[in-house]
Amino acid sequence: MIEFHLDARSGVAPYLQLVHQVRQAMRLGLLFEGDRLPTVKDVAAKVAINPNTVLKAYRELEYEGLVTKKPGVGTFVSSTLSDASLSEHEPLRQELRGWLTRARAAGLDEESIEALFLSTFRTATEEEQ
Incomplete structure (x- = not known):
């Protein structure tokens, strides 16, 4: 659920x-x-x-x-958006887990980690366009 x-x-x-x-x-x-x-x-x-x-x-x-x-x-x-390729990206998932571990070790809380990730993601997306 x-x-x-x-x-x-x-x-x-x-x-x-x-x-x-x-x-x-x-x-x-x-x-x-x-x-x-x-x-x-x-x-x-x-x-x-x-x-x-x-x-x-x-x-x-x-x-x-x-x-x-x-x-x-x-x-x-009634339908799915499941992307089979997501399961093929396990190496990226592992890298992201490592990044999260380093962010927590640096003293960032969950909210700060999310804000850092989203701002970086948005900036990178804007630069690609």
Whole structure:
């Protein structure tokens, strides 16, 4: 089951954060076809947002063909974004684990590590374009 988390400081709309998290879980093979997403009520209570925000995210995923809503039953994953090539990148995963270990050893907390990674990722992406 997916656990949603929202970052109020990200500048990204809450419903889009939910959509991105579902897509990411699909890519990583954490959600498979037929898996049931948490109920709107459960997500809204867990992340303290309006249920309509969760509905908007689920509708977006449905529009994209990634989930199917079954009235009275729930919302289910209807396709996958799993990328088989992700499993082929184990050497990169190991390098990243090493980097994380060094970042922690340097005294960075989880939030600082995430900020450093994201800012570096965004800068590199902008430079490539």
